[in-house]
Amino acid sequence: MTLPQPLLTLEKASRRRAGRAAVSDLDLALDRGQVLGLLGVNGAGKSTTLSMIAGALAPDSGRILLDGEDLAEQPALARRLVGWLPERAPLWQELTVGEHLDAHGRLRGLKGAALRQACARMVDRLELAPLERRLAGVLSQGQRQRLGLACALLHQPALLVLDEPGNALDPVQVAALRALIREQAAAGTAVILSTHVLAEVTAVCDRVAILHEGTLRHAGTLDAGDHAALEQRFFAIATAKVAA
Numbered sequence: 001m002t003l004p005q006p007l008l009t010l011e012k013a014s015r016r017r018a019g020r021a022a023v024s025d026l027d028l029a030l031d032r033g034q035v036l037g038l039l040g041v042n043g044a045g046k047s048t049t050l051s052m053i054a055g056a057l058a059p060d061s062g063r064i065l066l067d068g069e070d071l072a073e074q075p076a077l078a079r080r081l082v083g084w085l086p087e088r089a090p091l092w093q094e095l096t097v098g099e100h101l102d103a104h105g106r107l108r109g110l111k112g113a114a115l116r117q118a119c120a121r122m123v124d125r126l127e128l129a130p131l132e133r134r135l136a137g138v139l140s141q142g143q144r145q146r147l148g149l150a151c152a153l154l155h156q157p158a159l160l161v162l163d164e165p166g167n168a169l170d171p172v173q174v175a176a177l178r179a180l181i182r183e184q185a186a187a188g189t190a191v192i193l194s195t196h197v198l199a200e201v202t203a204v205c206d207r208v209a210i211l212h213e214g215t216l217r218h219a220g221t222l223d224a225g226d227h228a229a230l231e232q233r234f235f236a237i238a239t240a241k242v243a244a
């Protein structure tokens with residue numbers, strides 16, 4: 001009997017940037033419906049890791065598997081299976097909110113009624129109706145994040161990758177984001193959430209990974225009551241002095 005493949009597997013994934021190791025020998029696995037919090041201080045390698053998972057940056061060595069298939073051999077897999085909200089939502093200033101959704105849907109191969117339905121579902125779910133005709137260039141930071149999230153979710157990805165998604169959101173929108181993440185996980189979507197807010201991780205994640213200087217220093221499961229223990233572990237890792 002063969003065991004089911006995790007949705008996402010990183011095997012010794014490594015990537016150098018500007019001549020230095022940004023991520024080294026990273027092993028990680030995530031199943032459908034799981035929510036992973038990715039923590040680490042500035043420069044720890046979180047965005048580099050997420051860019052590799054989203055297929056935007058190739059590992060120099062090691063492998064990234066989506067549904068058991070090597071992303072390096074099947075680059076189109078990321079476009080189909082992953083929805084990615086980078087740290088700064090990449091928007092075309094001169095397109096409206098509605099045009100963004102339409103363009104993202106087309107890039108994912110949606111058309112006709114399926115495209116219209118997908119756009120309408122996101123407008124409704126992310127409360128974008130009042131903004132639909134507005135140019136992206138005039139949106140507030142939080143509104144840009146909501147549009148970026150809608151674009152990432154449009155094709156109902158199996159894996160949702162969120163890079164510091166709560167950054168520009170007000171407390172009401174933070175609560176809405178938490179609800180959205182829980183809803184996605186309940187529907188079977190795997191979610192990776194990179195954040196500097198430890199409370200975000202204990203609020204919505206069922207597992208956690210802590211990166212430091214490009215290497216994985218801790219990976220484990222998490223319960224809602226584990227906040228103090230997580231904080232202690234994070235600070236111990238983040239402030240540890242490297243042996244001379």
Ligand SMILES: Nc1ncnc2c1ncn2[C@@H]1O[C@H](COP(=O)(O)OP(=O)(O)OP(=O)(O)O)[C@@H](O)[C@H]1O
Pocket residue numbers: 017018021022040041042043044045046047048049
């Ligand atoms: N575009 C780039 N060119 C060169 N080096 C980069 C680039 N982006 C990141 N790096 C370097 O790679 C390393 C990891 O950076 P990364 O952005 O992945 O960290 P991070 O954990 O996401 O940080 P932050 O919390 O500040 O967003 C850092 O040393 C950083 O300087």
